[in-house]
Amino acid sequence: MTTSSTPRERLLDAAGELFYRDGVNIGVDALCKAAGVSKKSMYQLFRSKDELIAESLASRGAAYQALLQPGPEDDRPARDRILNVFERQDAVVAGGNYLGCPYVATAVELKNPEHPGSVVARHFKQQLTDFFHRELVKAGADDPSTLAIQLTMIFDGAAARAVVRAQPLGGIGAATAAALLDAAGVHAGELALH
Amino acid sequence: MTTSSTPRERLLDAAGELFYRDGVNIGVDALCKAAGVSKKSMYQLFRSKDELIAESLASRGAAYQALLQPGPEDDRPARDRILNVFERQDAVVAGGNYLGCPYVATAVELKNPEHPGSVVARHFKQQLTDFFHRELVKAGADDPSTLAIQLTMIFDGAAARAVVRAQPLGGIGAATAAALLDAAGVHAGELALH
DNA sequence: CCGACTGTAAACCGATCGGTTTCCGAAATC
DNA sequence: GATTTCGGAAACCGATCGGTTTACAGTCGG
Numbered sequence: 001m002t003t004s005s006t007p008r009e010r011l012l013d014a015a016g017e018l019f020y021r022d023g024v025n026i027g028v029d030a031l032c033k034a035a036g037v038s039k040k041s042m043y044q045l046f047r048s049k050d051e052l053i054a055e056s057l058a059s060r061g062a063a064y065q066a067l068l069q070p071g072p073e074d075d076r077p078a079r080d081r082i083l084n085v086f087e088r089q090d091a092v093v094a095g096g097n098y099l100g101c102p103y104v105a106t107a108v109e110l111k112n113p114e115h116p117g118s119v120v121a122r123h124f125k126q127q128l129t130d131f132f133h134r135e136l137v138k139a140g141a142d143d144p145s146t147l148a149i150q151l152t153m154i155f156d157g158a159a160a161r162a163v164v165r166a167q168p169l170g171g172i173g174a175a176t177a178a179a180l181l182d183a184a185g186v187h188a189g190e191l192a193l194h
Numbered sequence: 195m196t197t198s199s200t201p202r203e204r205l206l207d208a209a210g211e212l213f214y215r216d217g218v219n220i221g222v223d224a225l226c227k228a229a230g231v232s233k234k235s236m237y238q239l240f241r242s243k244d245e246l247i248a249e250s251l252a253s254r255g256a257a258y259q260a261l262l263q264p265g266p267e268d269d270r271p272a273r274d275r276i277l278n279v280f281e282r283q284d285a286v287v288a289g290g291n292y293l294g295c296p297y298v299a300t301a302v303e304l305k306n307p308e309h310p311g312s313v314v315a316r317h318f319k320q321q322l323t324d325f326f327h328r329e330l331v332k333a334g335a336d337d338p339s340t341l342a343i344q345l346t347m348i349f350d351g352a353a354a355r356a357v358v359r360a361q362p363l364g365g366i367g368a369a370t371a372a373a374l375l376d377a378a379g380v381h382a383g384e385l386a387l388h
Numbered sequence: 389c390c391g392a393c394t395g396t397a398a399a400c401c402g403a404t405c406g407g408t409t410t411c412c413g414a415a416a417t418c
Numbered sequence: 419g420a421t422t423t424c425g426g427a428a429a430c431c432g433a434t435c436g437g438t439t440t441a442c443a444g445t446c447g448g
Contacts, residue, residue: 007395023305025219028436038396039437049436100302104354108299111217113360125358149355150370156358157351160298161343164319164350166307176344176374183377201425222406232426233407243406 008045010035015056020102024053024109024117054116057106061124064102067092069131078139079186082132082151086174089155093162093169100163101125104156128152139186147184151177202239204229209250214296218247218303218311248310251300255318258296261286263325272333273380276326276345280368283349287356287363294357295319298350322346333380341378345371 014035018026028049032039046052070076070084092098099105103121110118132151136144158173181187208229212220222243226233240246264270264278286292293299297315304312326345330338352367375381 021305023219023303025217025435027434029434036396038398040397040439041395043437044395099305101354104358105302107358108294108302108354109217111215111293113357118358118360122358122360146366146369149366150373153348153351153355153366153370155351156354157347157349160295160302160350160354161347163307164298164301164312164316166312166316172340172343172347175340176347179344179374179377180370183373219405221404223404226426230426232428234409234427235425237407238425 007035007037007041011037011042011045011052012056012059015052016060016102019053019056019106020099021097024106050116053106053110054120057103057117057120057124060102061120061127064124065127068128078135079181079188082135082181083174083177085128085131086155086158086177087171089158089173090169090171093159098162101156101159104159105163125152125156128155136186141184141186143184147180147186150180154180201229201231201235205231205236205239205246206250206253209246210254210296213247213250213300214293215291218300244310247300247304248314251297251311251314251318254296255314255321258318259321262322272329273375273382276329276375277368277371279322279325279345280349280352280371281365283352283367284363284365287353292356295350295353298353299357319346319350322349330380335378335380337378341374341380344374348374 011032014031018031018034022030028039028042031052032042035042042052046055068085068088070081074081074084076084103124107113107118107121112118113122129148129152132148133144136147141147154173154176158169158176161172162169178188205225209225212225212228216224222233222236225246226236229236236246240249262279262282264275268275268278270278297318301307301312301315306312307316323342323346326342327338330341335341348367348370352363352370355366356363372382
């Protein structure tokens with residue numbers, strides 16, 4: 001099915017997709033079959049299934065970030081850049097087959113916060129919070145640290161809602177984020193106060 | 195281990211605990227062993243493991259509700275009753291061994307929104323939103339429907355954060371809910387405008 | 389042409405999966 | 419006291435689990 005170049009890439013691709021679609025309990029056999037890689041190769045490329053879980057999560061970090069966060073070429077105001085994350089999330093959910101934020105879903109399934117996959121999830125969730133924080137600082141927010149955490153919570157809350165309801169979000173995430181930003185004084189049309 | 199009266203109750207208790215602690219992929223053998231019930235009995239009390247998942251979730255609904263939502267004997271203002279949910283969540287997380295909202299976690303693990311367990315999860319998540327909605331109507335909020343959904347999202351976002359970070363929440367949920375309520379005009383010390 | 393290396397296919401390991409079945413002791417019914 | 423019902427213990431089913439091993443095909447540099 002997957003036909004990238006190296007066995008390692010094929011494995012990481014298949015793992016990223018199947019661990020998300022079927023959960024981390026999917027078998028190594030099915031995984032290797034989907035990747036077109038023998039189990040022997042898998043186990044000399046990765047120490048264990050647990051390590052593959054973590055590495056596949058990490059390998060998707062950049063793509064997932066690019067999917068949700070506006071790049072530096074987007075020169076809209078910080079507030080718009082923040083709200084854009086929720087609009088993108090909305091679009092991903094509306095695109096169908098949404099099964100939650102891969103990082104949160106994996107952490108929830110693994111149960112063990114010390115599992116290498118949980119560590120990676122924690123790291124990449126922090127990156128979203130960091131993005132919010134940078135933008136909030138640009139916007140001159142009073143308490144960017146708290147606000148960044150709150151925005152991340154709204155993001156994950158929206159993701160949870162999408163999973164539980166199995167329906168599009170209808171802009172509720174962006175609306176909630178906007179309300180919170182308004183309450184914090186990060187208003188529309190407001191430029192950073194340099 | 196569990197020593198309630200009937201095999202059915204023992205099964206539902208053990209299932210509620212083990213499905214939460216270890217995930218829905220825990221084996222039926224381990225489940226029955228923990229409940230002190232034979233598999234034969236289990237399979238004549240429940241059609242399948244999937245049905246047991248759903249029924250165990252549903253059987254814990256009332257207790258979970260009582261754990262998080264203030265009862266009718268609590269005559270504080272609606273705003274306080276709403277914020278109290280987040281304070282209780284905070285306490286549950288701080289109590290340790292928190293693995294997320296059982297309904298969201300189960301829905302995330304099941305992947306399939308038509309699974310009987312997912313249907314139950316959807317139903318009980320709606321009950322929390324309904325609680326918020328009732329209180330918001332009492333408080334005279336302008337748009338109780340939207341606000342109730344937003345509060346539920348904050349709740350689930352806080353739960354996700356607790357799982358991913360594996361740390362206490364430190365009041366961030368209640369603070370976010372309070373900010374949102376303030377922004378919506380549901381202020382502290384404000385009584386319902388009858 | 390040879391050996392070293394890479395990678396797949398597949399057998400194999402003990403354990404466990406969801407689910408069914410058999411057996412048998414304890415208790416309740418008549 | 420005989421019988422029926424309940425329910426636990428455990429064997430059993432084919433399938434799959436994570437992980438290891440053997441065997442073999444292709445592809446290099448020498």
